[in-house]
Amino acid sequence: MSTNKPSSYLRFLNLIDTLDRINPGKKLDSTEEHLLNKIVLSSFAKQSILVGDLISLAELGSQATLHGRLKNLSAMGYIKMVANEDGRKKQVLPTKMALKRYEEISKCLEKAAKPA
Numbered sequence: 694m695s696t697n698k699p700s701s702y703l704r705f706l707n708l709i710d711t712l713d714r715i716n717p718g719k720k721l722d723s724t725e726e727h728l729l730n731k732i733v734l735s736s737f738a739k740q741s742i743l744v745g746d747l748i749s750l751a752e753l754g755s756q757a758t759l760h761g762r763l764k765n766l767s768a769m770g771y772i773k774m775v776a777n778e779d780g781r782k783k784q785v786l787p788t789k790m791a792l793k794r795y796e797e798i799s800k801c802l803e804k805a806a807k808p809a
Contacts, residue, residue, distance in 0.1 A: 704804075708801035708804060721771075722762075724754055727750075728762055736787050743785065747759060771791040
């Protein structure tokens with residue numbers, strides 16, 4: 694059964710695309726998105742996530758690649774890395790900018806889910 698009306702998911706993708714065009718300098722690649730999702734979900738669950746935890750996610754890429762992506766996320770203002778008590782490990786935290794991004798994505802999802 695095919696209709697000419699776009700599905701909620703297609704409307705959502707269009708809204709996300711619009712969001713990315715509004716912030717052209719802040720476009721994330723898929724690896725950066727995966728990392729940021731993990732960081733925000735950990736923060737939401739009140740669980741600490743360390744740089745070492747993130748760069749060991751072999752399914753997302755090599756340690757060097759993942760470390761570079763974390764540096765990119767930090768440079769774009771989406772995350773901050775905070776040294777723990779002894780200074781040997783760094784906890785990764787989302788910034789206000791990252792949380793605002795997820796609020797905007799949520800708005801897109803809500804808007805797409807409403808009947809057209």
